[in-house]
Amino acid sequence: MKKYTDSGSKDTRSGFGAGLEELGNTNENVVALCADLTGSLKMNAFEDQHPDRFFQVGIAEANMMGIAAGLTIGGKIPFTGTFANFSTGRVYDQIRQSIAYSNKNVKICASHAGLTLGEDGATHQILEDIGLMKMLPHMVVINPCDYNQTKAATIAIAAYEGPVYLRFGRPKVANFTPADSAFKIGKGDILQEGTDVTLIATGHLVWEALKAAESLNEQGISAEVINMHTIKPLDEKAILTSIKKTGCVVSAEEHNRYGGLGESIAQVITTNHPCPQEFVAVNDSFGESGTPEQLMDKYGLNAAAIVAAAKKVIARK
Amino acid sequence: MSQQNLQAVVSQVRRDIVRMVHAVNSGHPGGSLGCTEYLVSLYFKHLNHNSQEFSMNGIGEDLFFLSNGHISPVFYSVLARSGYFPVSELATFRKLNTRLQGHPTTHEGLEGIRIASGSLGQGMSVAIGAAEAKKLNNDSSLVFTLHGDGELQEGQVWEAAMYASAKKIDNLISAIDVNEKQIDGTTDDVLAMGSLRAKFEAFGWDVLDVENGNDLDAIDQAITLAKEKTGKGKPICLLLHTEMGNGIDFMMGTHKWHGVAPNDAQLVSALAQNEETLGDY
Structure with missing residues (x-):
């Protein structure tokens, strides 16, 4: 890894x-x-x-x-x-x-x-x-x-x-991408290569997806991690190439499950290569006061939630 | 262009307006007719513009933004008659695949249009941005806008009005079509706005009233005076007191022709009242 x-x-x-x-x-x-x-x-x-x-x-x-x-x-x-x-x-x-x-x-x-x-x-x-x-x-x-x-x-x-x-x-x-690297609009970054499950995250959830992949690796599960920084236009090629290999996907975002990255990914896979998908996202609710860590934990937007979703989606293959 | 020649253009533009809305049985003739003299005076006499080679950025040109986009018939007619695009294209108004959409848009690449409008209240903000760009570019040309009086019920207009005086946008001349009418009735009945002069003055604008906003001489004098007032730290407001449906007797004195097209008999009557001066499209 x-x-x-x-x-x-x-x-x-x-x-x-x-x-x-x-x-x-x-x-x-x-x-x-x-x-x-x-x-x-x-x-x-x-x-x-x-x-x-x-x-x-x-x-x-x-x-x-x-x-x-x-x-x-x-x-x-x-x-x-x-x-x-x-x-x-x-x-x-x-x-x-x-x-x-x-x-x-x-x-x-x-x-x-x-x-x-x-x-x-x-x-x-x-x-x-x-x-x-x-x-x-x-x-x-x-x-x-x-x-x-x-x-x-x-x-x-x-x-x-x-x-x-x-x-x-x-x-x-966490600041983990290289300084001063060129940003390509519409091109997802493959951060980890894997064979069992594809984790596609955006924004603050990308670091959580990397932590989830480490945790999954320790449990013998090989996770591919894609940083999908551009939600539109969506890098369909990166998504399809990955899911043809892994056969399932978890999307992760700090957003309502309706209207977000996960929904866009679902449209790509259902029209091209249907496979199981799980959504790590806010479940159609408003937020509330709290520290960022407390809120991300309460609403299930962290590495632990991604690990759980990965296991669930692999079981659905 | 002489005032006499401008009057001939006005007559032709009125014919264009009623023929366009009649042909598709939709569109907004009332406000279009009320603003015909102002737009003809602006485009044929006062604007420093290049209708032959349209550029979106309009560097070195005066710019005009139509905020009340529903009066697109008069805008399209004036743009075509002043050379932005072929007059024959007026026949495509509101038809499938036209560049002359129901409300003006840049989306179809029609020369002379620099912003989409239709959802009301947005044009003054856009014009302020264009005026700020002119200042940054050391471009001394001016920015003009036109708004309906009913449109002033939109809150964004007052955000923009506040900004324009606070930031001394003094290369902006905003005209208000004060016909005192809107879709549901008179502006006083729908939502009375009180004194527009007092409101704009309170917002820090230099305000000019044009008591007869359908009189070419009065408009000419007002625009000339407004131009002289630019560059003095204040935005300029022209309150054009107009008659909705002006030039067609049965459309005047009522709000009912805001968004209604004439039938065949009414078209004949409307055209009989306005001489064909430049050739119908």
Whole structure:
């Protein structure tokens, strides 16, 4: 098995901030907008270094999405920053009409996604955002797994022409992907090769999937692990190649089981190569207050839950 | 273009509007007719624009954003008559595979359209973004918008209005089509908004009233004055007091022609009231 090492836990939102800071110095067309959450989104460095290219719009996310769409008319590459809840559900129609349907080159960057936002509770813990965004034609949906990958993804989406939803989070999590490696939109990363079960995870669940694979290996089960950082367009080839070998799959994500990565994977396998699938995801409920660890444990989003799902899906083969 | 020639364009655009909506028995003639003089004056006299080589970014050009996208018939007619695309294409309005969708869209690549609109309240925000881009690009040209008065019931408009004055978006001229009517009745009956002048002034805008928003001379003077007021730290609001359905007697004085097409007999009457000046499509 490949060995992955946490080079020092960091929050993925800081990876976004670092990527945005780098873009500020390398691409003069990149502009940033924020709805009164500059510190939370780690956009301070960009704001400090490029005040003319930073737009503080106040607590008015609908207006922010429209302004971002307008900035593209004039050749700018706008990055909007606010929490995932306010980046999607609150402004769905603005994104749908002014950004997705109009096919504007806006990068919607969303922090504090999922349960790991923690103590603020369900009003802020959106678990439906991947579904909302992936249903929009033209929209690319990306949920990177750690600090390094979030930084790389931030830089990569500036070079892609079209609307993108970039989802990341608040807590410090293992940072294990190589620094400064190129990010390929739509290309899943095979982190472990295995023969008994395929574990496909996105975002914070990727590290948990790696831990689950280690645990399964100790029990004599060979798990393949794919980091599916891009939910749309989905890397169908990577999924099908793997399940033809393993014959079953576990999907893992910090999202409602409806509308998420698992549902997209299910569509791929049912139309191409039917096989058993288990879903590690939130079971159609809202979140609640608690520490990130407590919440991920209570809602079954960790390595132990992935191990249990893997055993269950193997038994169904 | 002289005011006399502009009036000839207005007459032809009115014919286009009623013929387009009649042909597919759908669309929005009332607001389209009410804003015909304004859009003709803008596109044929005031906008610095290049209709022959459309560029999405519009660098060095004045830009116009239609926020109340349902008045697409007048927008399409004015765009075609000013050279963005062939006038013959007006015959495809709202038909399957057309670039002239029910509400304007960039999705079909129609020249002259820079944003989709239809779901109301979004155009001012988009225009502000385009105005900010012009400032970043040291591009001194202007950004114009048009909104319905009923549309001002959407909250996003006021988010945008607040931003525009706070951030000194002074290269923006937003016109409001004050016809005092919306689908369910008068704006006062549906949701009274009080004084629009007082509201926009309270939001920090420089406000100009155009008492007869269907008079080409009054519109010309107002746009000229509005342009002079740009670059002075405030966004400009033009309150165009218009008549919905203007130029066709049986469509005036009522909200009932907001989204209704004329029948065959009504079309004949409407066309009889407006001379064919530039050739029907």
